[in-house]
Amino acid sequence: EAGVAQSPRYKIIEKRQSVAFWCNPISGHATLYWYQQILGQGPKLLIQFQNNGVVDDSQLPKDRFSAERLKGVDSTLKIQPAKLEDSAVYLCASSQNRVAGNTIYFGEGSWLTVV
Amino acid sequence: GENVEQHPSTLSVQEGDSAVIKCTYSDSASNYFPWYKQELGKRPQLIIDIRSNVGEKKDQRIAVTLNKTAKHFSLHITETQPEDSAVYFCAASNGAGDDKIIFGKGTRLHILP
Numbered sequence: 670e671a672g673v674a675q676s677p678r679y680k681i682i683e684k685r686q687s688v689a690f691w692c693n694p695i696s697g698h699a700t701l702y703w704y705q706q707i708l709g710q711g712p713k714l715l716i717q718f719q720n721n722g723v724v725d726d727s728q729l730p731k732d733r734f735s736a737e738r739l740k741g742v743d744s745t746l747k748i749q750p751a752k753l754e755d756s757a758v759y760l761c762a763s764s765q766n767r768v769a770g771n772t773i774y775f776g777e778g779s780w781l782t783v784v
Numbered sequence: 785g786e787n788v789e790q791h792p793s794t795l796s797v798q799e800g801d802s803a804v805i806k807c808t809y810s811d812s813a814s815n816y817f818p819w820y821k822q823e824l825g826k827r828p829q830l831i832i833d834i835r836s837n838v839g840e841k842k843d844q845r846i847a848v849t850l851n852k853t854a855k856h857f858s859l860h861i862t863e864t865q866p867e868d869s870a871v872y873f874c875a876a877s878n879g880a881g882d883d884k885i886i887f888g889k890g891t892r893l894h895i896l897p
Contacts, residue, residue, distance in 0.1 A: 711889045772830050775829070
């Protein structure tokens with residue numbers, strides 16, 4: 670089965686510029702997650718979707734980050750304007766549904782460097 | 785909210801020896817505890833998980849134990865091999881409708897020849 674697809678894999682931007690990441694989850698997975706992983710740390714949940722609705726976005730810096738999941742399939746995560754501390758890997762993940770115990774499958778990640 | 789602490793941050797063991805990584809969690813409602821392995825530059829991948837109605841689970845050289853009373857769980861890797869070198873993350877989920885999965889900060893495991 671195809672895995673979680675993400676693009677672009679790598680992006681370098683200057684601070685105050687904007688960037689967008691795209692994610693295509695595993696077919697049939699209702700739940701989609703965006704995690705931020707700073708070098709040397711564990712993944713931190715930014716936002717969680719159930720179909721096209723937001724379940725949790727309490728850790729999303731809403732003044733600069735936004736995310737959407739139109740039609741309940743693909744999702745985009747946008748950062749505008751970017752700050753140096755946004756340099757991280759942005760991991761998209763999906764699972765079949767919200768029931769605890771459903772395995773989360775991660776994409777390869779989008780590596781962002783803000784200079 | 786849930787908080788997951790993981791120790792140690794770095795662990796070096798001789799090839800063939802055992803490795804143990806420990807995690808504690810704060811939310812007594814957490815009932816699902818997965819462990820992920822992340823090799824350099826790769827995605828985190830699930831290696832084993834345990835639910836709160838089970839005290840121990842084993843899969844070949846990997847085992848996980850759970851102590852609900854003390855709110856801690858551990859990963860045990862026996863007969864370590866070079867390919868076990870990676871970063872390991874524990875996580876906890878409360879399953880209380882929002883099903884957030886909170887990760888620990890990770891343990892970098894080095895297998896020494």
